[in-house]
Amino acid sequence: xxxxxxxxxxxxxxxxxxxxxxxxxxxxxxxxxxxxxxxxxxxxxxxxxxxxxxxxxxxxxxxxxxxxxxxxxxxxxxxxxxxxxxxxxxxxxxxxxxxxxxxxxxxxxxxxxxxxxxxxxxxxxxxxxxxxxxxxxxxxxxxxxxxxxxxxxxxxxxxxxxxxxxxxxxxxxxxxxxxxxxxxxxxxxxxxxxxxxxxxxxxxxxxxxxxxxxxxxxxxxxxxxxxxxxxxxxxxxxxx
Amino acid sequence: xxxxxxxxxxxxxxxxxxxxxxxxxxxxxxxxxxxxxxxxxxxxxxxxxxxxxxxxxxxxxxxxxxxxxxxxxxxxxxxxxxxxxxxxxxxxxxxxxxxxxxxxxxxxxxxxxxxxxxxxxxxxxxxxxxxxxxxxxxxxxxxxxxxxxxxxxxxxxxxxxxxxxxxxxxxxxxxxxxxxxxxxxxxxxxxxxxxxxxxxxxxxxxxxxxxxxxxxxxxxxxxxxxxxxxxxxxxxxxxx
DNA sequence: CGAGGGTTTGAAGTGCATCAAATAGTGTGG
DNA sequence: CCACACTATTTGATGCACTTCAAACCCTCG
Numbered sequence: 379x380x381x382x383x384x385x386x387x388x389x390x391x392x393x394x395x396x397x398x399x400x401x402x403x404x405x406x407x408x409x410x411x412x413x414x415x416x417x418x419x420x421x422x423x424x425x426x427x428x429x430x431x432x433x434x435x436x437x438x439x440x441x442x443x444x445x446x447x448x449x450x451x452x453x454x455x456x457x458x459x460x461x462x463x464x465x466x467x468x469x470x471x472x473x474x475x476x477x478x479x480x481x482x483x484x485x486x487x488x489x490x491x492x493x494x495x496x497x498x499x500x501x502x503x504x505x506x507x508x509x510x511x512x513x514x515x516x517x518x519x520x521x522x523x524x525x526x527x528x529x530x531x532x533x534x535x536x537x538x539x540x541x542x543x544x545x546x547x548x549x550x551x552x553x554x555x556x557x558x559x560x561x562x563x564x565x566x567x568x569x570x571x572x573x574x575x576x577x578x579x580x581x582x583x584x585x586x587x588x589x590x591x592x593x594x595x596x597x598x599x600x601x602x603x604x605x606x607x608x609x610x611x612x613x614x615x616x617x618x
Numbered sequence: 619x620x621x622x623x624x625x626x627x628x629x630x631x632x633x634x635x636x637x638x639x640x641x642x643x644x645x646x647x648x649x650x651x652x653x654x655x656x657x658x659x660x661x662x663x664x665x666x667x668x669x670x671x672x673x674x675x676x677x678x679x680x681x682x683x684x685x686x687x688x689x690x691x692x693x694x695x696x697x698x699x700x701x702x703x704x705x706x707x708x709x710x711x712x713x714x715x716x717x718x719x720x721x722x723x724x725x726x727x728x729x730x731x732x733x734x735x736x737x738x739x740x741x742x743x744x745x746x747x748x749x750x751x752x753x754x755x756x757x758x759x760x761x762x763x764x765x766x767x768x769x770x771x772x773x774x775x776x777x778x779x780x781x782x783x784x785x786x787x788x789x790x791x792x793x794x795x796x797x798x799x800x801x802x803x804x805x806x807x808x809x810x811x812x813x814x815x816x817x818x819x820x821x822x823x824x825x826x827x828x829x830x831x832x833x834x835x836x837x838x839x840x841x842x843x844x845x846x847x848x849x850x851x852x853x854x855x856x857x858x
Numbered sequence: 859c860g861a862g863g864g865t866t867t868g869a870a871g872t873g874c875a876t877c878a879a880a881t882a883g884t885g886t887g888g
Numbered sequence: 889c890c891a892c893a894c895t896a897t898t899t900g901a902t903g904c905a906c907t908t909c910a911a912a913c914c915c916t917c918g
């Protein structure tokens with residue numbers, strides 16, 4: 379019963395969903411779920427890896443310390459996303475600190491199990507490779523965005539990704555974490571975020587009250603947001 | 619004789635250098651070298667893959683068209699670097715256009731051979747995975763740089779990477795391609811590049827005449843450049 | 859020598875950051 | 889349930905970094 383839930387959890391990951399059933403069950407055997415409270419640290423930068431996490435619910439931020447003591451936010455991940463995949467290669471250490479930014483439910487996947495699987499199972503290694511190559515494309519697009527998009531466009535792009543591809547062109551969602559963190563995730567200051575959001579509302583008809591976002595015509599948002607981008611149009615919006 | 623040269627060429631790649639000798643020879647059997655003149659196109663964005671290239675000499679730029687007709691430079695790659703690795707995963711198409719920006723000598727590796735190798739050889743798949751995970755870290759650091767570094771710092775960072783880790787703290791090199799392209803690679807305008815360079819000279823004692831770069835104390839450059847970065851200090855500088 | 863591209867310089871404008879302060883929102887103890 | 893404390897968010901004012909548009913300069917090559 380519980381095993382079945384863990385299998386279902388694993389299958390939410392695009393990576394795991396491609397595996398054959400016996401393999402998923404084999405991985406599931408070593409997994410357990412774990413709850414994290416807001417502020418809990420999943421792992422520290424440079425620590426030797428012990429787990430990879432699959433987020434089932436909630437959000438986790440990945441940060442790195444800069445030399446001058448600041449914190450650089452590398453990403454904020456939500457459900458279906460994996461934390462710590464970089465530890466599958468030498469030096470097998472986490473490259474970021476991971477901190478829950480809300481209550482989080484995660485599937486704990488023992489690092490040893492994954493490493494063993496990669497070493498022993500070519501098919502699994504291939505699927506991880508495929509997965510990472512996909513991520514790499516997204517990251518390169520992100521690099522482009524940082525250079526060519528304005529602050530309001532980056533916000534719009536994020537919202538489109540968050541909304542997925544709404545069938546009817548309508549968007550209705552809640553920001554999953556606070557605006558300050560979102561600003562950092564998008565590479566801007568909180569003040570800039572606030573002003574950029576105001577501009578986005580004005581330009582696209584987007585409405586936002588508190589964390590509640592509404593939009594009647596997602597295409598208007600796409601038109602405003604995606605102009606300078608080299609991604610395929612209309613923006614299909616991978617979740618982050 | 620010629621076969622030996624091809625094997626040597628393959629081994630310049632960090633990825634290939636990890637393979638066992640018979641495997642390298644097997645790959646080499648399907649490879650040939652090819653010369654490209656400045657401006658020659660290696661591949662077009664969205665084309666079905668036929669080759670992966672290992673650059674033996676010269677430089678290749680990777681660009682993507684933006685919706686509004688512009689060209690976004692994703693990267694500029696030099697010797698020991700692979701072009702087209704993203705085609706090893708579905709949809710097996712190039713995600714960028716690749717154009718020689720100088721005379722280029724490249725090793726042409728048939729795409730089918732690599733795909734076959736990945737599908738049949740778990741060890742090879744693992745090594746590619748390891749290689750791509752490394753690249754991914756570099757790209758995430760690049761994202762951070764675009765947000766936290768100033769234009770002069772980004773130039774300094776690029777020069778440090780180009781110089782590798784000089785033993786005696788001295789730098790003496792030539793820019794491998796024109797400043798306009800370098801500006802695009804670093805995500806800035808040519809005018810900004812020119813001015814940022816002037817500032818970098820003034821701040822760090824770096825000297826540049828034409829494409830010739832000299833510096834007596836690389837550490838002064840690192841001190842100026844790496845402050846806001848979360849990479850390990852001193853900057854070890856992977857080549858791009 | 860002249861043409862053309864690469865590079866620099868100048869002047870002006872835009873976008874984002876920074877510093878400062880006001881406002882809104884949230885959780886706590888009374 | 890209210891007042892307070894504290895944090896998140898917004899708003900205002902100002903400065904800096906980068907872009908943009910324009911023109912000059914430089915360098916190479918025919």
